[in-house]
Amino acid sequence: MSFNNLDTLYRQVIMDHYKKPRNKGVLEDDSLTINMNNPTCGDRIQLSLKVEDGKVVDAKFEGEGCSISMSSASMMTQAIKGQNIEDALKLSKIFSDMMQGKDYDEDLDLGDIEALQGVSKFPARIKCATLAWKAMEKGLNDGDKQ
Ligand code: FES
Numbered sequence: 001m002s003f004n005n006l007d008t009l010y011r012q013v014i015m016d017h018y019k020k021p022r023n024k025g026v027l028e029d030d031s032l033t034i035n036m037n038n039p040t041c042g043d044r045i046q047l048s049l050k051v052e053d054g055k056v057v058d059a060k061f062e063g064e065g066c067s068i069s070m071s072s073a074s075m076m077t078q079a080i081k082g083q084n085i086e087d088a089l090k091l092s093k094i095f096s097d098m099m100q101g102k103d104y105d106e107d108l109d110l111g112d113i114e115a116l117q118g119v120s121k122f123p124a125r126i127k128c129a130t131l132a133w134k135a136m137e138k139g140l141n142d143g144d145k146q
Contacts, residue, residue, distance in 0.1 A: 013115035017071035022078045025060040034139040038069065038127050045073055047135040056080045056088055056140075066128050068119060073132035075112045085140050092133050099126045 026033075027048035037044040043065035050058040059077040063070065076095075080088040095113065097104045101120040119129045 007118065010115035010118060013112050014067060014071045017074040017112065018067040021070060021074040023060045023074065023081070024062065026062055027058055027060050031058070032139045032143060034135040036131060036135040036138065038065065038131050040127055043069055043131070045069070045132050045135055047132060047139060049136070049139045051085065051140070055084045056082070061132060065131065068116070068125050068128040069131050072116055072129045075116070076132045076136060079111065079113060080136060089137060089140055092137050095133050096130065099130055
């Protein structure tokens, strides 16, 4: 596939998640709630995580933001549901490396997340893409209710 076709495909994947976000909403009960905003624009996310026996059994998000931030949140919640905490944090590290243009294991199947790799070329948008991931890291590392 040529670079142009790949770009178009990635753009379609991003817009699909933006228009039809997966896991939109708020979890009740004993879920963790993490609120975070992007200091550069003020956009925000509220992430709810339900963790049981070291596993992320459910994840939902609400928020306002650009297509990159909201599609990234949709992809992230899709990717971590059912993962254990360690694997979710590992995935977050891989995503962070991808955003910084660092090498990562390109044989890994990252699914829809790969559509965001082009964001690394636009430094001003990296905080958009990483917003939901930072919220997830904070929730899983701290386990705080906020
Ligand atoms: Fe605000 Fe992207 S412009 S999160």
